[in-house]
Amino acid sequence: MKEQFSKEENRPLDSDPISQLLVYTEEDGNIYFSCDWADSEDAAMSIGAMLYRLVEGELVSEIMDNLKSQCVLEERTEDYEKISTLYESLKVIKASTRELSKDEVVIDPLDATTF
Secondary structure (H helix, E strand, C coil), X not given: CCCCCCCCCCCCCCCCCCEEEEEEECCCCCEEEEEEXXXXXXXXXXXXXXHHHHHCCHHHHXXXXXXXXXXXXXXXXXXXXXXXXXXXXXXXXXXHHHHHHHHCCCCCHHHHCCC
């Protein structure tokens, strides 16, 4: 699979990025990451903005849209379906786990001794 870029940038920048986050998986199945940024306030702020967009799902949605387009172009739609199915399934599992944990009564360990 070729490198992926956002819809706004269909090509890599001509200059070095001021910040970057590399997320990768090795054959062992573990997920690793590396983060780097220039020694500037803008670079540090850009890392924070990048993490925010990942957590809020906006960036993930853009990446998924880009992956889908790339997989269609490369005639690898089966790969996209696998990626998308796993991603959506993991989201459902996480949501159901949250729901189950809401049903449990949580007691501060210090308060438990007074019962």
